[in-house]
Amino acid sequence: MPYKRVQQYFADQLAIPLSEGSLINFNRQAYLQLERFEQIAKDRLAQADVAHADETGININGKRHWLHCTSSGGWTHYYPHAKRGTEAMIAAGILPRFKGVLCHDHWKPYYQFGFTHALCNAHHLRELTRAWEQDGQVWAREMEKLLKVINQAVNEQGGVLDQEQSEYYRQKYRTLLAAAQKACPAQERPPGKKKRGRLKRSKARNLLERLIDYEADVLRFMVEREVPFTNNRGENDIRMTKVHQKISGCFRSMEGAKGFCRVRGYLSTCRKQGVSAAMAMRLVFDRQLPDYCSLAVESVTMDAE
Numbered sequence: 001m002p003y004k005r006v007q008q009y010f011a012d013q014l015a016i017p018l019s020e021g022s023l024i025n026f027n028r029q030a031y032l033q034l035e036r037f038e039q040i041a042k043d044r045l046a047q048a049d050v051a052h053a054d055e056t057g058i059n060i061n062g063k064r065h066w067l068h069c070t071s072s073g074g075w076t077h078y079y080p081h082a083k084r085g086t087e088a089m090i091a092a093g094i095l096p097r098f099k100g101v102l103c104h105d106h107w108k109p110y111y112q113f114g115f116t117h118a119l120c121n122a123h124h125l126r127e128l129t130r131a132w133e134q135d136g137q138v139w140a141r142e143m144e145k146l147l148k149v150i151n152q153a154v155n156e157q158g159g160v161l162d163q164e165q166s167e168y169y170r171q172k173y174r175t176l177l178a179a180a181q182k183a184c185p186a187q188e189r190p191p192g193k194k195k196r197g198r199l200k201r202s203k204a205r206n207l208l209e210r211l212i213d214y215e216a217d218v219l220r221f222m223v224e225r226e227v228p229f230t231n232n233r234g235e236n237d238i239r240m241t242k243v244h245q246k247i248s249g250c251f252r253s254m255e256g257a258k259g260f261c262r263v264r265g266y267l268s269t270c271r272k273q274g275v276s277a278a279m280a281m282r283l284v285f286d287r288q289l290p291d292y293c294s295l296a297v298e299s300v301t302m303d304a305e
Contacts, residue, residue, distance in 0.1 A: 052234030120231035
């Protein structure tokens with residue numbers, strides 16, 4: 001919330017005057033106090049079996065920056081950076097150490113790291129719908145149906161398909177894409193034109209090539225129990241930061257963005273761990289951390305040993 005709205009609330013509801021300087025100091029105190037929490041969260045996410053990643057644009061003092069989110073069912077970490085790609089991911093300090101399965105929406109820089117990937121099929125369904133409705137690609141409608149059928153089968157089987165079932169659906173997937181190659185061929189270079197640069201692909205063709213080239217990552221959800229069909233976890237965890245942008249417009253400085261990200265990551269994690277926001281902030285200003293942080297440190301130490 002904007003500082004002025006916070007000041008107005010305290011003045012109107014509690015008759016407590018608060019200066020903007022006090023609010024800035026409160027935020028800074030929370031930011032400094034949560035430094036240890038942030039490191040614990042990063043360590044836990046780096047050791048997660050499955051994690052989610054997403055990024056969104058943010059405005060810092062009138063300039064475009066990016067907010068990166070890495071999360072799991074129990075932990076959330078936000079990190080602001082001037083870049084969207086590999087440089088920012090390395091600076092955040094989680095993905096270079098990560099060895100599990102990362103769910104994401106096929107932003108290519110994620111493939112610079114050596115971990116296993118799982119692609120968001122919610123994105124694929126939206127793109128397939130567009131390819132069918134706007135480009136008339138019949139294969140896209142059939143692929144949309146197939147992915148939904150596979151997801152339903154996975155859910156009915158408790159989260160994973162056996163080898164016979166998975167091979168059956170994998171062959172249907174490949175057969176459909178083989179037919180799609182004929183219905184949506186790659187564009188050929190006009191005769192006599194110099195071979196300079198890559199020919200521009202249609203959106204439908206780009207989607208088709210991704211589904212072919214990254215088959216294992218598209219279908220990983222059907223053979224690994226902990227891998228979800230979508231990256232909804234990552235998208236949900238980053239949604240609150242988008243709400244902040246709509247309400248407040250922008251951050252005044254990178255320091256302010258980092259403060260917001262650390263506190264927001266802490267509150268998001270507390271919610272996942274069953275700790276209320278009020279209790280979470282009370283602990284911060286009492287210079288304490290929730291009990292789950294101590295348990296996490298013990299777990300990280302045991303894993304390291």
